[in-house]
Amino acid sequence: MSVTIPAPRSQRIDPKYKRGPKSRGSFEMLAWLFMRLSGVALIVLIFGHLISNLIVGDGINAISFGFVAGKWADPIWQFWDLAMLWLAMLHGTNGVRTIINDYAEKHSTRAWLKGILYVATIFIVVLGTLVIFTFDPCVAGSTLPQC
């Protein structure tokens, strides 16, 4: 014999289940898909970055201003680093956004934490992009032969 228990079973709803109104369409599904696609791309980009900067030649001992200038003289490495910057920052930001949504119960706390996160993300992405596109091998202090 089965017993039918009418819903809702309790008057009290745990605050973690009472979040802001949601009408985000397919955003969360696209974010989920982006994590998988960018993850695969980032494995290629970051492994290539680590091999070229830390494994081959003198590894970390060879890294200097001249090393960076040599890499960014090649448009392929400029594109490589730009793609890595954007994908890693968006992948990481979405990951931290998920963690904030999981652990910050209060609506205002979540809003604040995500606000700080998005400001930091925009700042770092814009800064990194400008550095790659406006790189000057003859910046102050440069001892490269062409300067």
Add this chain to the structure above:
Amino acid sequence: MSKTSSGTLYRGHEGMWSWVGHRVTGVVIFLYLLVHVLDTALVRVDANAYNAVISTYQTPWMALGETGLVAAILFHAFNGLRLILVDFWKQGTKYQRQMLWGVMILWVVVFAGFAIRHLSLAFGGH
């Protein structure tokens, strides 16, 4: 852990610990990424300032930190591929536990190779 949770598929087992590991390594990598973009941005300010900061990355203590960072990156990368297989491969959920062992074996092998190379370069002296 309470007795009632021991029978669940997830809590306290490989699936949960790989999830914890994925989160922790993800946050560590993200925080390093923020710092790394800032230190690289010095190439746009002053070549000597950039060289001064990069030379701290070449010290033995920082080399240990870099080795730990790469350990985190390798786990996040290989476990991420496992997550993709769990989501998209029909047999993914059935073999998630075996795939985690595959992740750990791959992680040990690749990390050992990296650590030997990187630490011998950093401690070798130049």
